[in-house]
Amino acid sequence: MRALLDAYRADARLHAFLAAWSTTPAGSPVGLSGVRGSLKSVLAALAWEALQRPLVVVRSDKEDAAYFLNDLEKLLGPGKAFFFPDSYRKPYAERDQVDNANIGLRAEALERLQRDQCIVVTYPEALAEKVVTRKTFGSKSLRIARGDKLDLEFFNESLFDMRFERVDFVEKPGQFAVRGGIVDVYSFAHAHPHRIEFFGNEIDDIRPFEVDSQLSEGHVSAMTLVPNVEDKRRTEQRESLLEYAGPESLLWIEDADFLVDKLNQGYDLAEAAYVAFDGGVRPMEPNALYASGAHIRHLLLGRTYVTEASTDKVIAWQSLPQPAFGKNFTLLLEHLSAQHKAGRELWIMCSLPPQQKRLASILQDLQPDETMEIHWLDSALHHGWEDPSGPRVVYSDHEIFERYQRFRLRDGLDKAQAITLKELNSLQVGDFVTHIDHGIGKFGGLQKIDVQGKMQEAIKLVYKDSDILYVSIHSLHKIAKFNGKEGSTPVLHKLGSPAWQSLKKKTKTRVKQLAYDLIQLYAKRKEAQGFGFSPDSYLQHELEASFQYEDTPDQEKATADIKADMESPIAMDRLICGDVGFGKTELAVRAAFKAVADSKQVAVLVPTTILAFQHFQTFKKRLEGFPARVEYINRSRSAKEVRAIAEDLEKGQIDVLIGTHKLVSKELTFKDLGLLIIDEEQKFGVNVKDKLKTLKVNVDTLTLTATPIPRTLQFSLMAARDLSVMTTPPPNRQPIETHIMGFNEAGIRDALSYEISRGGQAFFIHNRVENISEVAGMLQRLLPDARIAIGHGQMKGHDLEKILLDFMAGDFDILVSTTIVESGLDVPNANTMIIHQAHMFGLSDLHQMRGRVGRSNRKAFCYLIAPPLAGLPEESRKRLQALEQFSDLGSGFKIALRDLEIRGAGDLLGAEQSGFINDLGFDTYQKLLGEAVDELKKNEFKDLYADQRGGWDPKERECQLDTDLELLLPDQYINFVEERLRIYRELNDLKEEAQLQTYVAGLVDRFGALPPQAERLMTSLRLRWLGQSLGFDKMVLKAGKLLCYFPEEAHEAPPQEVLMNFLAKIQAFPQRYRMKQKGPRISLVVDHIPTVQDAFVTLTELSSAPKIAP
Incomplete structure (x- = not known):
């Protein structure tokens, strides 16, 4: 983008504009006329760089201001332009109407104006709210830097004085937390909270960190702590933003008359709200909190400002908006050629590299004049323009493709108010949990228990009739929070009763049958011969480039998967899962056109008449101008229309036919059906599904569903279906x-x-x-x-x-x-x-x-x-x-997704399985399904998955550790029970050393160096993984003795050759190891193992012993 600024830097019109701005007397506006598109942002950026003074830009509304800000960020880079929004939705509204993200953006702009020559972009509603004076802001905030001498106690007191609230974990602006020599604080003037680490009475380090993960990201040398200066209950004197910016600041006001009118309307509303206020303590009067139009008009009399409204002194530019090409690339090329011949430079701004590639490829296919040079820019401003005097034209890709470009503002949502996924998955006392061996109980909290004089932490579970079970923190992998359908309540099990085991057994049998049927279908289809479609034509590229939105990575991958399937001679059967509005229909359009390009017909089957009509409109609009005839059939069409469609279909004159279940009736015959697209298959009845089975055998099939499928279930289903999952919403869609x-x-x-x-x-x-x-x-x-x-x-x-x-x-x-x-x-x-x-x-x-x-x-x-x-x-x-x-990807979306996933699993697998999900809880059900699929892949379908078999994999089995040693996170280290439990659960989910190293680094970042007990806890994890790799399913380390057990179940035990090799290794150290067998269970006994570190060293020695040649 610097190239674009450089192209305009020497422009004589710019110099005339800057001279006028610098020399016009106060009270006289400088008019700009004929400045179109984002050329306004380019001029504002150049003026700011040249005049080197703070600049306040006032646009007519929030949206225009946000786009203007985004343009400046792209032109100047980060940290130069700041947004100044309004903080309240309504004057004198109740306190929960405050938007923390907006207060943060306002504080950030004020803080930067205090110490930098920056640009602030705002709009009338935001300018209406007065701010604390520059002097008050300076006295209320605190600047700190690495190396500063600062007493920790004094720092705490200062934060209280600034009205910061002390909490356990910082989640929103205005909070701070203290853990030893570490202080976490969330200043209102920053997008992220900061972690301040003290070494004695000196600031040793300052690190920004993420609220969700609570982990640091990088380092900064200094920062300013700013309290909530927008709190309307404060009584400090206030002034307008224009006064705060100072008399030397530059002003660019789109339309001063419009601004004054808007401010007067807002002021009248504030006065009316003040009169009607009955919320307890009387707030400050409107003239103390809000700027009226008259006040701003009076201020402007003493200032020189730029305006885009008509005025006496005008600098004319005579630029034009970017023309509308209606996605007609031939017209675009003709237009570019004409501009080139007129001697103008050609610039095209593209928001993403793939878009530039696509546009360049389309223009290349149309064989342009070889002397025509295009300057490509790798970022796109909001609007393109034509500047004949420049002489240049600057076009944006999203306007060429008629795409919507969304503005982006910092999203600092008040996370503490909204329920998060972490909260949902965290365990609260009284929550239902499933223990894989004992069934459904209630979570009773984390408790310290005495095991032979050593303190340990355990999970308390309460079962039917108040039976209590304590579960070691090393067996947390056996516990899952119960997730059933929204609103459903499970039944508690009785400890020791056979009901749970029989329910598990029954489910496993039925699940295995279901998985068997699915895999068998998959195997049959892999043998069926389909049609191998040709690679993409240039028309296919043109269709895809004309899509209104930018493809998400998921869409790109799904498109590539579909094409690979269609080009292969094996019949495709792919399931596309994606939430509402994630672009599934677009994938169907692309696949349909690929089939049509090879002279094949396409059937699109939908569950409702409305959807048939809707898809017809979508397909027709997308395929307009392409050689494809689209028709639809549903019960609203007359018998005569249906007959005509049937005749044309049989003759091959219809390329894409969209319809409800009528599509599979005997009346309709396709001349050459090549692709079947099914929308929401789970909504069709048994009859339609049976007819589909016969239709699908040799025809490529694409199924779409809006109900998302959970990730763990995807892996199980991968064995039985080709699956593309879309989890990313399209960019630039307005929230x-x-x-x-x-x-x-x-x-x-x-x-x-x-x-x-x-x-x-x-x-x-x-x-x-x-x-x-x-x-x-x-x-x-x-x-x-x-x-x-x-x-x-x-x-x-x-x-x-x-x-x-x-x-x-x-x-x-x-x-x-x-x-x-x-x-x-x-x-x-x-x-x-x-x-x-x-x-x-x-x-x-x-x-x-x-x-x-x-x-x-x-x-x-x-x-x-x-x-x-x-x-x-x-x-x-x-x-x-x-x-x-x-x-778009906030916590609410993820929670909705979680509820939908449970529903989606039931829809996909049928009513009976849906019942099992409710009885067992979702996580336990998924575990059983995964086990069933694995068993089938190894036994009944071993030939089908021969290429995936890597022999016996001990990592598929869990290994439990039972010990009397003190392995825990001490209270002095982490004093919050919920947080300790969350960390235990997360540690339990780790699978390898690299993950553990990263996790430990995070703990050290948040809480300081690990104490010895926590170090031992980490070693116990390594010990479990080591035991797992050797094939053990349980290890007991008690009274200085280590016992390691192989699984009892024959199908879970290591293969004979692994056991024989293991025995041979032990025989190499007869003085150290003993083998025992009790019934079918074989165990290893090692004496004189007082610590978990000794156990780890001993098993490491055993695992690295040389294998004995057969």
């Missing part, structure tokens, strides 16, 4: 702005009327059929001119279908419906959703319903109507807040 609100007619009316006024449509979700008409009546009363329709699952299929199709066609403004919209309905024009009684829904349902809006490049809104949060159960409250604070 859905989500708000929790009480039931409020004015708020509902405002949200819906705003959507209708911008030409959009809205969903109102009400999940009770008995009074849905009353709700629709209320909406009609609030919005007399709105066209409102009602849709619910108890209506006749045909009537419901008509209403949904009419809504999709834009004949209604608002659809009042039950959760039938949860899956499949795609109305890009509907971008507002109101969910009534949102607290009654599960997170996954809310997530899937909300996925119905925000499917275009328009800003989407979702309002969750719920009672006051304070009165809701904690689980409901946290669920709603997780959704409200959703980032």
